[in-house]
Amino acid sequence: MKLIIGNKNYSSWSLRAWLAAREGGFTFEEIHISLFIPGSRERILSHSPSGKVPCLNDHGVVVWDSLAIGEYLAEKRPGLLPADPVARALARSVTAEMHSGFQNLRSRMPMNVRKDYTGFGHSPEVDADIARIVAIWNDCRARFGAVGPYLFGRFSLADAAFAPVAFRFQTYAVKPAGAAGEYLATLLANPHMQEWATAARAETESIPEEDLYG
Ligand SMILES: N[C@@H](CCC(=O)N[C@@H](CS)C(=O)NCC(=O)O)C(=O)O
Missing domain, CATH: 1.20.1050.10 (Glutathione S-transferase Yfyf (Class Pi); Chain A, domain 2)
Structure with a gap:
């Protein structure tokens, strides 16, 4: 499982998905993309069809938007x-x-x-x-x-x-x-x-x- 996130200082949406994944006990690779620098948009789009982070890639299942990612994780780990x-x-x-x-x-x-x-x-x-x-x-x-x-x-x-x-x-x-x-x-x-x-x-x-x- 991979989670694509932005700068930890600024990216509030990334934090939501990351924290849900960590609290849910998931093992995942973090892919960091620095936001709003040349090339950011292309890098995000290579993972996330919305052009936004966070985006989850669970062995080819791509889920984007923090709300959808949270719900997806909660289906796998109902305790969330x-x-x-x-x-x-x-x-x-x-x-x-x-x-x-x-x-x-x-x-x-x-x-x-x-x-x-x-x-x-x-x-x-x-x-x-x-x-x-x-x-x-x-x-x-x-x-x-x-x-x-x-x-x-x-x-x-x-x-x-x-x-x-x-x-x-x-x-x-x-x-x-x-x-x-x-x-x-x-x-x-x-x-x-x-x-x-x-x-x-x-x-x-x-x-x-x-x-x-x-
Ligand atoms: N509703 C989305 C919002 C995602 C969002 O706006 N992400 C920002 C970073 S916090 C982003 O990817 N910005 C990069 C851009 O707009 O180019 C979610 O919940 O995931």
């Missing part, structure tokens, strides 16, 4: 989604909401693991996105958190979906109170998240357009 149908439906709902929403947060607080952008990026719209995410985290933890520290107890695709938000909150010093704050600390302390962050900090290439605040 909650066993209970109600919890599973909610996990898919919050994962889909993250996948298609929060544009203001995404554009003004892009993932940038190695930077400290404390206080940058806020606007009423961004703060509304943050409030909605914190509400999701508090709600899931209150309803499903008894059996473990993640949104639905055990690690699931929903946690992979919100993993880049955890790095954003760290970079921009967004500090939710209560259960959401504890959940943020859990995600940031996850050994695979730490492995990703270490690799992101070790990268030498940068994308100036993504370093929004210097």
